[in-house]
Amino acid sequence: MSNSQNSTPTNFIRQIIDQDRQTGKHGGRVHTRFPPEPNGYLHIGHAKSIVLNFGIAEDYQGLCNLRFDDTNPHKENIEFVESIQDDVHWLGYDWDDRLFYASDYFQHLYDFAVELIENGKAFVCDLDGEEMRAYRGTLTEPGRESPYRARSVAENLELFQRMKAGDFEDGARVLRAKIDMASPNMNMRDPTLYRIRHGVIHHQTGEAWCIYPMYDYTHPISDALEGITHSLCTLEFEDHRPLYDWVLDNISIPNHPQQIEFSRLNLAYTVVSKRKLTQLVDEGYVEGWDDPRMPTLAGMRRRGYSAASIREFCHRIGVTKADGLVEMGMLENCIREDLNAHAPRRMAVLHPLKLVIENYPEEKSETLKAPNHPKDESMGGREIEFCREIYIDRADFREQANKKYKRLVSGGEVRLRNAYVIKCEEVMKNNQGEIVELRCSYDPETLGKNPEGRKVRGVIHWVSARHGVKGEVRLYDRLFNRADADKVEEGGHFTDNLNPDSLRTLTDCYFEPALASAGVGEQYQFEREGYFILDSREAAREEPVFNRIITLRDSWAKIDKPGG
């Protein structure tokens, strides 16, 4: 994937890198990493970070590592480790042989902790969680030093060794950095470096360890060990940067990466917190992590969004230090532009109404030609069967309507897309007065040309009743009713904001025959209905199931022009 070179707009991080290369910092090298915690599937916010980190590496002929930040073993599992790799690949990026785990460095991290202890820069503390909090002070009050802070190096070394050996229970002791309890930055008030966790089976290291390093200690060392030059993270880590630098300045490691913070992506009408997404999955609000309504990469892929359009979206939103909510429309525009250019056109009737062409012989059928794309001839065409009985959409017929209604009315004419002009002769109703069938006539002189001197109201799509394929369509809407989806009212819960109509299933749809052979991953425009893709999870079903990727923005304006 190397097309980002020309289209990637610059940003403040690229400017820093440009300067560093001019001054020869890091020997001119550029080496980034994407460090997900394997405690959920990747979401659109992660895509921003992936495109940034891998994109920068590509554009500067550098490298980008994939590193699992797996220091929190009780929340992590192997399903997430695998899905994350799939999703990064799907997005179009590769880490070659540079797949790492922070847990790869557990021994190094331990050795550096011993070094800190030996230099009087770390100590074993016996305060319990509550006491620690009380000693830490507040934003306006300095903290107090732990009574265990003055322990000798020898005692600290022995206790830390025994922590590792499993001599103490969870929470009995921690290893802390010795920095400054009066620092205005709370992160510098003797932060915890290691805690005890018995009884967990780590997905990489099994039961080898019962002490686990904290993120703020692990991250800078992992970066330095991998030769990272620019460690890009989100803004909430800005206050952690002094600690990042302190760790690297106080151990014997030559490389010192630069941490640079940028703002998180927040997208309107959805949530991108893994904790909340986990809740939606675990509590059954959605079908799973790859539910097509989820803002996860797996969900978007199943929904039919292309990787290229998500990359394009990430380029368009840019990278800044300003927090904000990005409009869903911004993402949808990228999806539509891509689909409009690339998706072959097909016809599908979602709310079928039977239509019988009385002057068309019963046994006859003919094969008509239709282009796959109105503007791109290179996409070729397909064949469509026409016969006496077809389906049109219920919304395309009204007994009476004013001039603005450019579809079929009683006694009126309309063009069938890619076929003939028909006229509605008779409306058949059942005992309840509901319309069950239309009786029409067709004009054999109107194939592929507009009738002379006659006013045809518009063009509608259709599917042959004899040749069409029956199946299901799933229409998706926003997952949440509020743009600020995670806002909760007093006593409420963010799930109160869920949109109860985010999924609508239509089971009696008819697709033109060419759609019977639609493959997984192939995107189509169903004319006048939107863009659709075969649901990859339902691909084995006999009757096809299509997901609507996205609606057409302006279907009428496009389709109503003669021949359009």
Ligand code: ATP
């Ligand atoms: P969450 O709060 O959803 O759990 P996280 O930051 O803890 O997110 P990680 O798996 O640690 O999730 O994230 C991996 C990388 O992706 C980090 O560098 C993180 O900064 C970045 N990232 C996560 N969410 C976003 C987002 N919404 N926008 C941009 N980058 C993000």
Ligand code: MG
């Ligand atoms: Mg994290």
